[in-house]
Amino acid sequence: MRKGLAVNLKDHIKVYNIFVALFSGNRCFLCANRSEGHETICPACLDDLPFNTTACPACAKPNATSRLCAACLNHPGSPGRSGRPGGFINKSRALFQYHYPVNHLIQCMKFRQGLELANYLGGIMGEVFFNDGSRRPDCIIPVPLHRHRLISRGYNQSVELARPLARQLKVNLDNDSCKRIRNTVPQSDLPAKKRQGNVRNAFSVAEGISYSHVLLIDDVITTGSTVNELARTLHKAGVARVDVLACAKTI
Ligand SMILES: [Zn+2]
Ligand SMILES: [Zn+2]
Structure with a gap:
């Protein structure tokens, strides 16, 4: 068997196993x-x-x-030119590196059958947060989806990751204060250089929010442009500190 074909087949078997696990109950997802x-x-x-x-x-x-x-x-203000390393974000943390099989786990989370998986991974993210000695935020805000994408997908996987985390931290999960007002092209479809422009002014923040420290939750950080833009919008609304916790970071 050709090597490439063997690798493809192995991947397909693993993906098949994930779906078997999804529907058979009490079985490991992987x-x-x-x-x-x-x-x-x-x-x-x-x-x-990983x-x-x-x-x-x-x-x-x-x-x-x-x-x-x-x-x-070397670029302490980039990409937000705020004078902070990483732009408008004070601290970023990701549970996993975005290698196999984490990429498949995250794809699974985007199907309805993956809600249990999101709940499980969100729980582990909570343990990481506590072990890290991170400061407890005033609230947790999941990176919002545009309402069109929310309707087509049925749920926001970042909200599902954030639910167990908010319970563990005993802080408010705020799904209402931030909206995605532009239905942007998925960042994964764009080269790195175009991602910052793609999400510019993509979010709105409700007037009168009174948080000083917000923890943003996302499924994957790639270039960081999306979370940085949301952090920029929150800073404009008066939030002093924005941290990010994601399930995975691409390398
Ligand atoms: Zn296993
Ligand atoms: Zn860095």
């Missing part, structure tokens, strides 16, 4: 083995996931030292 403890992902598969343990604190890009990365050091 290996489809029976999960004795009824975990969504079995301990062996969890151990193998946790983003050391990363730049401003943009969450993986590195070996957990110090500011070269891009954040």
